[in-house]
Amino acid sequence: AQSVTQLDSQVPVFEEAPVELRCNYSSSVSVYLFWYVQYPNQGLQLLLKYLSGSTLVESINGFEAEFNKSQTSFHLRKPSVHISDTAEYFCAVSASGNDMRFGAGTRLTVKP
C-alpha cells in the first residue's frame, strides 16, 4: 500500500517569509497526490492536486507544489505567507483508487 511521510510536524515562520512544507511518498505504482488544509475546528479542504501533466500545480491562494517522481516528493511552497495561512496542512496520496493515505500533518504557524 502507498504511504506518506510529512517531514516536519511544526513549521513556525514570520509573516511575508517563504515557506516549504515537505512531503515524501512511497508507492510501487503511479500516484495521485494532494495537499489539504485544515483551519481550526474545521474539516479538511482540498488545496491543490497533481493527477497528471505538468508537475507544478498551483492553488488560488498562492501555494504551489511540485511533483518530483525521482525523489518521490510533493513539497508545498509559498513565496510569502500571511497570518491567515496559519493552519494544519496534510499531504495525501492515492495509488490504487480504493484508498487515500494521509500524512501526519504539518502545523504551519505564521507569526507577525
Added chain:
Amino acid sequence: NAGVTQTPKFQVLKTGQSMTLQCAQDMNHNSMYWYRQDPGMGLRLIYYSASEGTTDKGEVPNGYNVSRLNKREFSLRLESAAPSQTSVYFCASSEAGGFNTGELFFGEGSRLTVL
C-alpha cells in the same frame, strides 16, 4: 450551503457503551467516507461507501460498523466503545472516484471521548 453535516459534534462515552455518529450530505454525491484523526497520525480511513448500497473497509475498520442509509446519509456505529476509539471523526463525501480526484468534502468533525 450545508455541505456535509455531522452529529453530534461532541460526545463522551463510558467504556462499553454504544453510539452512532450521523452524517448527511446535500451535494448529491455518490461516495461517502468515515475517517478518524489522531495526533501525529493524520487521517485514517475507517469505512467508505463508493455508492448507495455498498460499503467497504478502510485501513482501521475494527470496532466499527457503518450503514449507508440512502444516498444522503452514512452512519458510523461503535457497538462497544473503547478508550482507543477516543478521536476526532470526520465524514466526507465526493462524486464517484473521489480517491482519484481528491475532491473530498469534509464535515466539521465529531469529537468523541471514551472514558
